[in-house]
Amino acid sequence: MKKTANEMRKDIIKMTNAAGSGHPGGSLSSVEIMTALYFKIMKHDPKKHDWEERDRFILSKGHACPVLYSAMARSGYFPVEELKTLRKLGSRLQGHPDRKKLPGLEISCGSLGQGLSIAAGISIGLRMDKKDQRVYCLMGDGELQEGQIWEAAMTGAHYKLDNLCGIVDVNNLQIDGFTKDVMNVEPIGDKWRSFGWHVIEVDGHNLEEVIKAFEEAEKTKGMPTVILAKTVKGKGVSFMENKAEWHGAAPNSEQTETALKELEVY
Amino acid sequence: MSSKDNKEMYLSEKLYGDVDQVPTRNGYGHGLVELGETNKDVVVLTADISDSVRTQWFADKYPDRFIEVGISEQDMMGIAAGLATVGKIPFVSTYGVFCTGRAWDQIRTTVAYGDFNVKIGGAHGGISVGADGATHQALEEITLTRVLPNMTVIVPADSEETKKATLAAAATDGPFMLRFGREKVPVVTTEKTPFKVGRAETYVFGDDISIIACGPMVYEAIIAAKELDKKGISVRVINMHTVKPIDKETIIKAAKETGAIVTAEEHQVAGGMGSAVAEVVVENCPVPIKLVGVRDRFGESGEPEELMVEFNLKSTDIIKAAEQVLEMKK
Structure with missing residues (x-):
């Protein structure tokens, strides 16, 4: 799985380089979370994307779609080769996910703050039908500045949606700088706890810890769980790490070569 | 003539x-109650004003398929889209100003771009809402929703037609906007x-x-x-x-x-x-x-x-x- 995670990092660098734009920073920080979900935790069938019994994954931080596309390709939804079409005219891999173009996506997204509400709706619907699948929703820490997240947080706790698991990729950065400087979202854990959620804090780059957190979430009954994954924006590529400017910029050819070399030795 | x-x-x-004079919102309420009986996939969501938008009638008969979200229209729109992904036919109900205005981006990106089977019931459309004044008089919903691809926009003439439009919305796949009003208005059509x-x-x-x-x-x-x-x-x-x-x-x-x-x-x-x-x-x-x-x-x-x-x-x-x-x- 660690190898897969590393391959996904390389995918993210290559695909954003080929596109000439995109969001490598917040994709790289989410790699272990996505690896755990797509290769260990979630019940899903890449050959039958609309399998009714599948667990659901909702990407709320839509700009991090390179990591999602990579996870989908590497788990078998479509050929890895197709990743290089990212953001190109006619591609199924839109700059932000379009569920009507790419089978296997649950929703179209890109406008921040909307995913958790959708995930809550799925959780409510599954429960109405007495189904036991789980629903996962990946958010960014900057995204928590959106008010709708907290509307959905209320809904999750009010309806005791224990089939719902939120994950916050806490990489501390957003486009304009550090979240604590732009608009402080801390204390994140206390906020979720006070809204009635079970909170688990982990090192978001430690696969074992991330997997254990998902297992704990599944065992938690009577309330939804949120995993706060402490991460490094741009993780794995030294010149991208902890740099806000790599939120929405693609590496050029030289930078791509340097990045891939670093990832080779990983 | x-x-x-x-x-x-x-x-x-x-x-x-x-x-005869009947509020068009009553047609929505009656339509939902009929759908409750005939279509088990229909679910109804309300943002705190269930009596006013006539969804309380559905809630009384089908409480298990009624979802109260409180005063949070944006969340409601997302929840509806989520419900649609698992085969439900959600009717989202609130005042026209609040669904199409407050939650427009959610309608645009989540519902219309995602092309989900979400039905939006916009109540209190028009100037005739009366005493509540400009904040509650929806005069923009047609404009705001008809610019969206995948969206169907219906403005029924009276309560009878509102009921028909409600039933038709449930029977037709895709996002719908239904606009109806608060006050009694002449019933032009019949069954x-x-x-x-x-x-x-x-x-x-x-x-x-x-x-x-x-x-x-x-x-x-x-x-x-x-x-x-x-x-x-x-x-x-x-x-x-x-x-x-x-x-x-x-x-x-x-x-x-x-x-x-x-x-x-x-x-x-x-x-x-x-x-x-x-x-x-x-x-x-x-x-x-x-x-x-x-x-x-x-x-x-x-x-x-x-x-x-x-x-x-x-x-x-x-x-x-x-x-x-x-x-x-x-």
Whole structure:
């Protein structure tokens, strides 16, 4: 799985380089979370994307779609080769996910703050039908500045949606700088706890810890769980790490070569 | 105009007399209750105003399929999309200003772009909401929703048609916006009056001028037609209940055969139903048009009826516009 995670990092660098734009920073920080979900935790069938019994994954931080596309390709939804079409005219891999173009996506997204509400709706619907699948929703820490997240947080706790698991990729950065400087979202854990959620804090780059957190979430009954994954924006590529400017910029050819070399030795 | 027309469309027998008056929101409430019985996938969501938007009637009978979200319209729209992904047919209900305004980005990106089977019930449409004033008088919903790909926009004429539109929305896949009102308005149609999404219905078959209306303005158009008939002007009255996708064929036919058009809606003229009609006319068969509606002005408090007069939304205003457009036609 660690190898897969590393391959996904390389995918993210290559695909954003080929596109000439995109969001490598917040994709790289989410790699272990996505690896755990797509290769260990979630019940899903890449050959039958609309399998009714599948667990659901909702990407709320839509700009991090390179990591999602990579996870989908590497788990078998479509050929890895197709990743290089990212953001190109006619591609199924839109700059932000379009569920009507790419089978296997649950929703179209890109406008921040909307995913958790959708995930809550799925959780409510599954429960109405007495189904036991789980629903996962990946958010960014900057995204928590959106008010709708907290509307959905209320809904999750009010309806005791224990089939719902939120994950916050806490990489501390957003486009304009550090979240604590732009608009402080801390204390994140206390906020979720006070809204009635079970909170688990982990090192978001430690696969074992991330997997254990998902297992704990599944065992938690009577309330939804949120995993706060402490991460490094741009993780794995030294010149991208902890740099806000790599939120929405693609590496050029030289930078791509340097990045891939670093990832080779990983 | 003759009584024959009336019978063909099965319009209300009392149309020109003591016409029945019922709020269109009741049609939504009755439609939902019927759907509760006939379609187990239908679920209803409300943001704290269940009595006012008539979803309480569904809640009383089908509490397991009723979801209260509190005062959080954006969250409600997302929850509805989520429910649609697992095969539910969610009806999202709140005041028109709050669903199409407050949650517009959620409607655009989550519901319409995602093309989910979400039905939006926008209550309290129009100036006739009355005393609550401008904040609650929705005058922009048609404009805000008809610019969205995948979206169907319906403005029923009366309670009977609102019920039909509600049932039709559940039976048709894709996002829908239904606009209805708070106040009692004349019941123009009956159970037997034809209704099909996307097909305008002609109620009066004249050939000097066409009045194309939606919502409660359909009644005002019929009354205006009767008055104009007395002056020797033969009027065609068209109920354009579906604003998107709009019935181009009926509009082009009306433009060709009557050569003059008045549109009438209880909504801003900018981007509204009249604009949608004008778009079709100018591209296909340009004829003079006058748009009756609210003109770049917020609503204000008052009695519903006096507001309709104040905002130039009565049959007399339609008549005035018709006379002006007939001058232009010469």
